[in-house]
Amino acid sequence: MLTIEIVKRIAARATDAAATIPCPMSIVIVDSGANLVYAERMDDAMIATFEVAHRKARSAVLFKRPTKVFEDMLAGGRMAILQLPEAMPLEGGIPLVVGGKVIGGIGASGGTAQQDGMAATAGAEALAELQGEKTA
Numbered sequence: 001m002l003t004i005e006i007v008k009r010i011a012a013r014a015t016d017a018a019a020t021i022p023c024p025m026s027i028v029i030v031d032s033g034a035n036l037v038y039a040e041r042m043d044d045a046m047i048a049t050f051e052v053a054h055r056k057a058r059s060a061v062l063f064k065r066p067t068k069v070f071e072d073m074l075a076g077g078r079m080a081i082l083q084l085p086e087a088m089p090l091e092g093g094i095p096l097v098v099g100g101k102v103i104g105g106i107g108a109s110g111g112t113a114q115q116d117g118m119a120a121t122a123g124a125e126a127l128a129e130l131q132g133e134k135t136a
Contacts, residue, residue: 004038014126017118019042028108059107
């Protein structure tokens with residue numbers, strides 16, 4: 001389950017990763033129903049980055065896969081991806097998984113697709129580490 005404590009630690013790891021790039025981003029976390037749980041827009045991040053990060057997080061949950069999958073398919077010529085409702089074909093959305101079950105998603109936006117992916121991945125990795133702490 002995504003508690004506010006866990007969500008804040010996930011977001012902190014993602015914003016720390018964004019700061020080291022350095023790139024001001026928005027970080028958004030949604031629950032297993034793709035509902036907004038947490039949002040943070042770093043200083044100087046473009047206002048539009050919030051909506052993009054939110055869409056990435058939702059897409060990751062709704063399709064149970066990283067948004068990079070859709071970006072790669074589009075780059076490979078699969079234009080039909082653009083017709084999938086809620087599919088976001090830009091890297092930076094990662095499902096948050098515990099025990100093989102999607103419990104939420106994280107989206108990052110503000111940099112290049114790769115930079116967004118790095119920040120979102122850092123947040124997802126924080127969740128994995130937190131789960132390791134609970135079982136240790």
